[in-house]
Amino acid sequence: MEDERMKRLFATGVCAGGIAAIMTELSGPIGMVSWVFFIAMLSYYASGCGLDGFERSLATNCAGVFWGWLILTLSTIIPGRFSLISVFLIVIAMCMVAKIHLLSFVSGAFVGCSCFFGTEFNAKGVLYALVIGNVAAFISDLLARKLGDVLEGTGKNK
Numbered sequence: 140m141e142d143e144r145m146k147r148l149f150a151t152g153v154c155a156g157g158i159a160a161i162m163t164e165l166s167g168p169i170g171m172v173s174w175v176f177f178i179a180m181l182s183y184y185a186s187g188c189g190l191d192g193f194e195r196s197l198a199t200n201c202a203g204v205f206w207g208w209l210i211l212t213l214s215t216i217i218p219g220r221f222s223l224i225s226v227f228l229i230v231i232a233m234c235m236v237a238k239i240h241l242l243s244f245v246s247g248a249f250v251g252c253s254c255f256f257g258t259e260f261n262a263k264g265v266l267y268a269l270v271i272g273n274v275a276a277f278i279s280d281l282l283a284r285k286l287g288d289v290l291e292g293t294g295k296n297k
Contacts, residue, residue, distance in 0.1 A: 155184075210225055
């Protein structure tokens, strides 16, 4: 049992690491914020993986960018103490929308919001990297499942 788990973990490491290495090399030429890409991959794996995890990770990451933009916008319109109140209220809203299944991965919303602030409000760059990172993680997970089957001897090519 432990041997099979190690083979699965190894397969995940090989596939995620390979895609991450390629994307690190490509991030400059394609104008992608590489650290946001890595955070998006993390978000996918933390969401539970699979199609449902992919959808929830991507949706909440993108929603988080919107929440960050809303905090910034409200803080600009009404500065001062209202900024604190707007952060407080929007974080509550970020958690409350988790009632909707697609937005139920609350950590993903914090990922998107944090990346938006961490790039000094580069919404376009963040959304670009979040989409690519989630797609890359989804693909790496699919590849890792196939490689894991092969390593365990349960694949079709036995």
